Amino acid sequence: MPKLAAESVMRGQLRHSMDLVGGDRITLQVMLYRAVAHSGLDGPFFIFGMPVPGMDVIMVDNVASAVxxxxxxxxxxxxxxxxxxxxxxxxxxxxxxxLRQVATDL
Incomplete structure (x- = not known):
């Protein structure tokens, strides 16, 4: 059975993500589906660490707004x-x- 174009796009995205990792600036960790109930299911948030202590900002994002x-x-x-x-x-x-295994299996 021929592979779908979407699979090759996904494979390329996975490989690109893997290529970005390696220095001290990017850490990539996978949350597997079997870790079903986890505290990140409430939605995305961003931590903006500032160089001045006590000035960090958290952004909690949702469809309607950001807090x-x-x-x-x-x-x-x-x-x-x-x-x-x-x-x-x-x-x-x-x-x-x-990720390597997923990219290979596609």
Missing amino acids: YLQDDDGVQRFRALFDALRASALGPAPSLEW
Whole structure:
């Protein structure tokens, strides 16, 4: 059976993602489907770490708007959430191996 064009596009995206990893600026970790219930299901958020202590900003994004948090409690809550997500995901090396396998299987 011939492969679909979408599969080749996905393979290219996976390989590009893997190529970006390697320095100290990008860490890629995969959250597998079997880790069904995790704290990141509420939606995307971004942590903007600032060079000045106490100036970090959290952006919580949704379809209608974005909410920005700067208070210490809010920042610490989302940093703890991020740490929990990282702990639930595959580590960086197993994540790359998993992506390599997915790209090969496409």
